[in-house]
Amino acid sequence: MNSRFFLTAALFVLAVLLSFLFLAAPHSSPLKWSESELEIIHSLSLASLSPPPPEASNHVSANPTAATLGKLLFSDPRLSINGEVACASCHRPEHNFTDGLDKAEAIGRSRRNTPSLVGIAYSPWFYWDGRKDSLWSQALSPLEDPDEQGGNRMFYIHLFAATPEFRRPYEQIFGLYPDVSDQSRFPLHAGPGLNTDWNNNWQQMRPEDQVLVNKVFSNIGKVIAAYERTLLPQPTRFDAYAAQLGTLDEDRELLLDSDQERGLRLFMGKARCIECHNGPLFSNHEFHNTGLLSYPGDLPDRGRIDAIPMLLEDPFNCLGEYSDASDAQCAELKYMRTGIELLGAFRTPSLRNLADTGPYMHKGQFKGLREILDHYNQAPNAMIGHNEATPLALGNREIGQLEAFLQTLMLPAPKRE
Amino acid sequence: MHRHHPSLPLRIPEFVFFFSLLLMPSSVALTHAADLPATISAHGNFKLELTPSITPVPLNRIHHWTLHLTDANDSPVDHARITVAGGMPAHNHGLPTAPAVTPDMGEGNYLIAGMRFHMMGAWVITLTIETEIAKDTAEINLTL
Numbered sequence: 001m002n003s004r005f006f007l008t009a010a011l012f013v014l015a016v017l018l019s020f021l022f023l024a025a026p027h028s029s030p031l032k033w034s035e036s037e038l039e040i041i042h043s044l045s046l047a048s049l050s051p052p053p054p055e056a057s058n059h060v061s062a063n064p065t066a067a068t069l070g071k072l073l074f075s076d077p078r079l080s081i082n083g084e085v086a087c088a089s090c091h092r093p094e095h096n097f098t099d100g101l102d103k104a105e106a107i108g109r110s111r112r113n114t115p116s117l118v119g120i121a122y123s124p125w126f127y128w129d130g131r132k133d134s135l136w137s138q139a140l141s142p143l144e145d146p147d148e149q150g151g152n153r154m155f156y157i158h159l160f161a162a163t164p165e166f167r168r169p170y171e172q173i174f175g176l177y178p179d180v181s182d183q184s185r186f187p188l189h190a191g192p193g194l195n196t197d198w199n200n201n202w203q204q205m206r207p208e209d210q211v212l213v214n215k216v217f218s219n220i221g222k223v224i225a226a227y228e229r230t231l232l233p234q235p236t237r238f239d240a241y242a243a244q245l246g247t248l249d250e251d252r253e254l255l256l257d258s259d260q261e262r263g264l265r266l267f268m269g270k271a272r273c274i275e276c277h278n279g280p281l282f283s284n285h286e287f288h289n290t291g292l293l294s295y296p297g298d299l300p301d302r303g304r305i306d307a308i309p310m311l312l313e314d315p316f317n318c319l320g321e322y323s324d325a326s327d328a329q330c331a332e333l334k335y336m337r338t339g340i341e342l343l344g345a346f347r348t349p350s351l352r353n354l355a356d357t358g359p360y361m362h363k364g365q366f367k368g369l370r371e372i373l374d375h376y377n378q379a380p381n382a383m384i385g386h387n388e389a390t391p392l393a394l395g396n397r398e399i400g401q402l403e404a405f406l407q408t409l410m411l412p413a414p415k416r417e
Numbered sequence: 418m419h420r421h422h423p424s425l426p427l428r429i430p431e432f433v434f435f436f437s438l439l440l441m442p443s444s445v446a447l448t449h450a451a452d453l454p455a456t457i458s459a460h461g462n463f464k465l466e467l468t469p470s471i472t473p474v475p476l477n478r479i480h481h482w483t484l485h486l487t488d489a490n491d492s493p494v495d496h497a498r499i500t501v502a503g504g505m506p507a508h509n510h511g512l513p514t515a516p517a518v519t520p521d522m523g524e525g526n527y528l529i530a531g532m533r534f535h536m537m538g539a540w541v542i543t544l545t546i547e548t549e550i551a552k553d554t555a556e557i558n559l560t561l
Contacts, residue, residue, distance in 0.1 A: 040537075043476075124479070275508070275536045284477050284535035286513050331479045335531025337515040388510060 030254045031261045038245060040268050045242035046235050046352075049280035052121035056329035057134045057318045058222045060173055061229055069169040070227025073220070078159060080149035082107060087142065087149075087224065090114045097231065098357040102295070102364030108147030111301075113364040116353035121229040123285045124332040128346045128362040130287060131307035133333050134323070135225035137316040140217060144193055152191030152198045153217040160220065174219050178212055185209055214315065218322035233281070233352040238264075238405075240413035256408055263405025266398055271376070272389075273402070282351035282409070289344040291380050291387030295363035300383040303362070304342040311336065344385035355410035369406055373399045458553035461489060463546050465555050467529075474534065476561060479514065482529040486546065493525025494548060501529055503542035503557075512542075537561045 033041065042048060055061035073079055075088040085106045091097040097117040104110035112128050120126070126138035142148035143156060160166045161180050171177050180186040186209065190201035202210070241255040256264065267273045276284050287304040294300040311333065316322055318330035327334070346362045360366045366375065377399060379389040394402070453467045466485040471478065486494045499518040504511035516531040534540060542557040 275538070278535075278537060279477055284513075286477075286535040331531055332514075335479070335514045335516055335533075337511070337513060339511065341510055388508060 031265060037268060041242050041245060044280060046233060046239040046280050047243060052229055055134055056325040057323035058136045058225055059324040060222050061226050063173060063226055065169055066173050066223040066226035067230055070223040073224050074227055079143060081151040085149050091117050096353050096356045102359050106148045107150040110147050112362050115349060116357050117228050118231050118353050119233045119281050119350050122281055125285060125347055129303050129307040130347050131310045133311055133318050135228055136221035139221040139224040140316060144191055146194060152189050153213055154187060154190035156220060157213055157216050158188060178216060214322055218316055235413035236409050237411040237413055238408040259401045259404040260408050263401035266402050267405055271392055271394060271402055276348045277351050283348045285348065287342055287345035287347055288388050289382050289385045290389050291382040292361055292365055294383055295365060300344060302343060304345040308338045344382055351409055354406060369403050373402055453557060456555050456557055458546060458555040460553045462551040462553040463488060463494060467557060474559060474561060477535055479531060479533040482532055484527040484529055486525045486527060495521045495523060495525060498547045499527060500545045503540060505536060505538055505540055507539060534561050
């Protein structure tokens with residue numbers, strides 16, 4: 001009799017406790033953060049982001065004249081074989097430097113999604129697979145990619161020679177522009193690549209002329225990079241909230257509501273987002289296989305593992321002759337890893353660029369945040385390689401809270417009164 | 418300002434909060450490895466004193482460590498062949514870089530170049546040390 005009474009009483013108390021767990025607790029606001037949680041929140045805040053490190057391989061990376069010329073070049077469609085495509089055609093400023101498409105479309109259609117450029121200066125690797133190790137070296141690729149700007153390096157060298165608004169600032173930055181008027185030495189079109197005529201022209205050029213052309217070509221990349229380096233993230237509502245937490249005024253209305261706060265706690269804890277989306281840019285700039293489905297009609301993308309040999313062979317890499325870095329400044333390239341873990345792995349994108357940048361993922365597989373969160377919650381087996389993520393067992397409400405938190409990274413910080 | 422919590426129901430959310438703290442995964446704990454303690458290799462052949470070039474060991478920044486290697490008699494060990502491996506056991510993945518150990522700099526000192534850690538949590542760094550006399554491994558535990 002007694003034991004039944006106690007059992008009933010214990011069940012009743014348990015029921016009360018559980019009802020508070022599921023009903024009362026989620027509505028109680030604000031959350032109380034532990035010291036270690038506060039430390040992590042501040043580590044995510046933009047306040048802990050230092051100015052972008054100088055790009056050692058690009059001696060003009062912090063040169064204002066270079067940045068001004070780079071901005072001009074970034075938006076100028078003359079930097080394409082058909083005169084219609086600029087960097088900004090896909091990296092559209094009004095779309096947070098993306099294009100709103102699954103995969104980029106320029107002269108042709110690219111293999112992958114256009115990533116945002118905001119905060120890109122902090123990454124040691126570029127492209128979804130990190131096949132470039134500097135911003136300037138990356139900037140050269142679309143110029144010669146037949147699906148993007150479609151030109152060849154000799155075409156751009158002649159374009160600069162003939163365009164005073166490019167040539168003048170170039171000479172201010174790098175000194176006298178080389179004389180490329182002799183077309184027997186410097187054909188109108190030449191460059192390594194798939195175009196047979198251009199490639200033949202290139203192969204027939206004298207090695208020292210090839211070096212001269214590569215030098216000017218790499219300088220063009222360096223001025224574009226100097227501009228891209230200035231594209232920095234702006235404070236968000238989350239950053240303003242993080243600053244609020246530093247000042248203890250418990251009665252003040254906090255900038256994150258209850259769901260957003262709980263989403264932040266999930267982000268740092270149960271949902272494990274922070275493992276890769278860490279630091280003030282919400283990215284570890286590393287490569288992970290997270291079991292993304294391939295794009296309809298595409299074979300699974302091998303990702304990072306195929307980028308390693310490309311990096312090592314790239315004449316425009318950090319250790320190459322067009323780089324301004326010393327060997328010691330090329331640590332990322334020198335101590336680059338390879339291995340089967342990198343099969344199907346892609347670079348962690350920053351979460352500071354979520355606004356206006358969908359569709360998301362390396363082939364635009366997901367249209368919205370909810371789909372992404374559902375994917376990580378389920379953590380399906382990878383099509384190739386191994387999915388590093390494991391199922392999260394998040395409930396619908398928790399997914400909603402995570403989404404609410406991510407929204408705070410899209411909202412500007414409120415202006416101070 | 419003292420906040421008044423007169424009745425039981427108002428205390429329960431706090432109880433739930435602290436209770437939930439106990440349940441939270443360890444990844445929330447952000448402990449800094451300021452100085453790494455000296456490590457003795459598995460079979461006691463070597464003592465390793467490691468000094469990161471940046472302390473506390475940073476997240477997402479490539480840097481180097483120096484290693485001072487001594488034997489069981491505290492004598493410096495030169496000319497050892499040393500390899501570095503490691504990763505996060507909880508995540509079943511390795512290091513994000515391929516660190517390399519420079520040839521010895523004399524007096525038992527070595528440079529481990531290319532260290533970078535890209536996630537918070539528990540890391541294990543395994544050094545394999547081989548000399549004419551002994552081969553041994555040492556595990557360094559590091560929590561970021």
